[in-house]
Amino acid sequence: MERSRIAVTGASGLIGSALVRSLTADGHEVVRLVRRGARGADEVCWDPEGQYVDAAGLDGCDAVVNLAGAGVGDHRWTDAYKKQVRDSRVLGTAALAEAVASLDRPPRVWVNGSAIGFYGETGDRAVDESAPPGDGFLPALCTEWEEATAPVQEAGVRTVFARTGLVVAREGGAWAKLFPLYKAGLGGRFGNGRQYWSFVALHDEVAAIRHLIDTDGLSGPFNLTAPNPVTNREIAAAMGRVLRRPNLFTVPAPALKLVLGEMSGDVLGSQRVLPKRLLESGFTFAFPEIEGAIRAAL
Numbered sequence: 465m466e467r468s469r470i471a472v473t474g475a476s477g478l479i480g481s482a483l484v485r486s487l488t489a490d491g492h493e494v495v496r497l498v499r500r501g502a503r504g505a506d507e508v509c510w511d512p513e514g515q516y517v518d519a520a521g522l523d524g525c526d527a528v529v530n531l532a533g534a535g536v537g538d539h540r541w542t543d544a545y546k547k548q549v550r551d552s553r554v555l556g557t558a559a560l561a562e563a564v565a566s567l568d569r570p571p572r573v574w575v576n577g578s579a580i581g582f583y584g585e586t587g588d589r590a591v592d593e594s595a596p597p598g599d600g601f602l603p604a605l606c607t608e609w610e611e612a613t614a615p616v617q618e619a620g621v622r623t624v625f626a627r628t629g630l631v632v633a634r635e636g637g638a639w640a641k642l643f644p645l646y647k648a649g650l651g652g653r654f655g656n657g658r659q660y661w662s663f664v665a666l667h668d669e670v671a672a673i674r675h676l677i678d679t680d681g682l683s684g685p686f687n688l689t690a691p692n693p694v695t696n697r698e699i700a701a702a703m704g705r706v707l708r709r710p711n712l713f714t715v716p717a718p719a720l721k722l723v724l725g726e727m728s729g730d731v732l733g734s735q736r737v738l739p740k741r742l743l744e745s746g747f748t749f750a751f752p753e754i755e756g757a758i759r760a761a762l
Contacts (some may be wrong), residue, residue: 471495471522473560474531478636482670483529495525510606512556519563525566527677528564531577537638550605557612565615567617574616575676578625580662580689580737582606592740593685624676629662629689629737631669632757637760646703652713657697659734662689665751665760675747685734694754706758
């Protein structure tokens with residue numbers, strides 16, 4: 465890929481910061497969208513909830529990667545926090561899409577963050593990108609988030625939805641909470657452990673986003689999950705093996721519901737999601753198995 469100018473929202477988050485490191489290491493120019501005054505040509509001011517974007521700073525960018533949003537698992541799902549999670553994604557995406565669509569020189573590609581939460585509960589049934597949205601808060605959120613890109617699609621910008629699974633990394637997400645538990649010898653399964661967790665190594669997440677940017681002709685939804693989803697019980701066993709710690713504990717479903725409230729449904733729910741379109745596009749996973757993904761995160 466030739467040297468490109470790429471705008472990134474959510475550049476300080478788990479995925480965004482890893483993506484920025486990867487792009488800059490290869491000589492690309494990254495423009496970060498920040499929620500304060502810009503301090504240089506590599507920053508653009510925006511206010512997602514206030515729906516403000518300094519669009520001039522985005523003119524001439526080759527690509528936009530939109531990853532901004534309040535952490536879904538950072539707090540208990542009160543009505544107020546669910547509104548914050550939604551607004552940070554939907555309002556921010558709509559404002560950014562309007563701004564980008566108005567540019568004299570719009571980007572050639574827009575990669576929009578999304579999540580496998582789009583599919584809701586799937587049980588043991590494997591689903592790919594052809595599956596419809598599920599029911600509940602996360603499917604509704606992901607649907608709105610993706611639909612908010614309508615202005616850039618109408619402007620003719622190639623638009624991709626990166627439906628990300630559970631990212632295996634030490635720095636953030638679900639695994640940032642799992643690693644300390646296992647290292648303390650307190651690891652184990654959640655509930656009955658039969659629920660599927662569709663994971664992706666942080667390395668593969670970044671590589672997949674770059675593949676979606678670079679590969680002309682790719683548009684629409686892509687599941688960013690490893691091709692071998694595993695059950696929570698299998699994850700607990702793999703964590704125990706890799707970290708050489710016991711895998712003895714079980715967190716009962718009622719306890720999770722008491723602590724996490726509505727969000728416990730996401731932890732106890734089963735999502736067996738396959739990256740069909742990503743594999744068909746020629747992408748190769750460096751860490752297709754859970755044990756390799758865990759080791760890569762250490």
